[in-house]
Amino acid sequence: MISIQVDQLTKKFGSVVALHELDLRIEPGELFFLLGPSGCGKTTLLRSLAGFYMPEKGRIRFGDEDVTRLEPHRRNTGMMFQSYALWPHMTVAKNVAFGLEERKIAKSEITRRVGEALESVRMSAYADRSPNQLSGGQQQRVALARALVIRPRCLLLDEPLSNLDAKLRLEMRTEIRRVCKEFQLTTVYVTHDQKEALSISDRMAILEDGHILQVGTPTEVYRRPHRKTVAHFIGETDLIEGKLSEITAEDAIVDTAIGRFRGVLGDPSQKPAVGATVTLSIRPECWTLLDKGSDLNSVEGRIGDSVYLGEVAQYEFVVGEQRLKIYELNPRHVMAGGDRTLHATVEPQDVVVLTG
Secondary structure, X not given: OXXXXXXXXXXXXXXXXXXXXXXXXXXXXXXXXXXXXXXXXXXXXXXXXXXXXXXOEEEEEEOOEEOOOOOHHHXXXXXXXXXXXXXXXXXXXXXXXXXXXXXXXXXXXXXXXXHHHHHHOOOHXXXXXXXXXXXXXXXXXXXXXHHHHOOOOEEEEEOOOOOOOHHHHHHHHHHHHHHHHHOOOEEEEEOOOHHHHHHHOOEEEEEEOOEEEEEEOHHHHHHOOOOHHHHHHOOOOEEEEEEEEEEOXXXXXXEEOOEEEEEEEOOOOOOOOOOOEEEEEEOHHHOEEEOOOOOEOEEEEEEEEEEEOOOEEEEEEEEOOEEEEEEEEOOOOOOOOOXXXXXXXXXXXXXXXXXX
């Protein structure tokens, strides 16, 4: 296992700065995700780690080794791309063996390692088939085996599941985590799929315009976003503007057009002054609908549009000019439309105060 250290990394394409002096550390054996909208720099960062792009500034280290200027084939990384990139004229076993043959490994060693790699992704029975005889999920397993067989120092994955249907994505993301942990591989995984990242990552970085906005565990990023961009990108959220009226070391009081809220700072290192304009982020599932409310962390309104999904209902909750998203598990108010008044309440720890 190795760590990956990125220091002040800058990458430009002409006049466009794709990465702005990025600093990042990925721990040995960590399954680390890079997320963000298209054009945010996540694939540029991954390709810089692989050696396909040379940065204008900064340094990349694998463990204690500086690999910033090292050619891709000398970094010993395993790569998986959006396209499976399997040779159609070769069998599964030959596809997996290709990287070893290029490295002039002995034939007996190639046979043994290809067998182990196919076994690890549960594809041993398909060794003699051609790629066009396989499903999309099976082809992705072969691509994973090919990346693993060279025994890479780290595994770099660029949107590896984007071409699979929803059911196969669920199956393969679990498989990828199992294999990465079994082989104790430091893994960097690029995706725009938030559920994918939340379900299997150890930690993640959210990027925007070549900058890292936040790094943390799935729970930290989801429950304590530092910025509106992060809160909005990871999952659904209600964003409510207001002014800070009180602040302590533990919490803050914010006055908004729809009520007064007690909450917690998303980024404790960025403490706003009293009177500052802030934004509250409240996840839809954190609201509770009641017949009676209170003076704090409670708003009065009615249910507008609703979507009933059996175990959960998704409501548009109308509070004056504000429209809130509220998700109710084991829904009991799905028929409470029209003019019936309800109160939506939320616990202070679920109200995140954002300054940026």
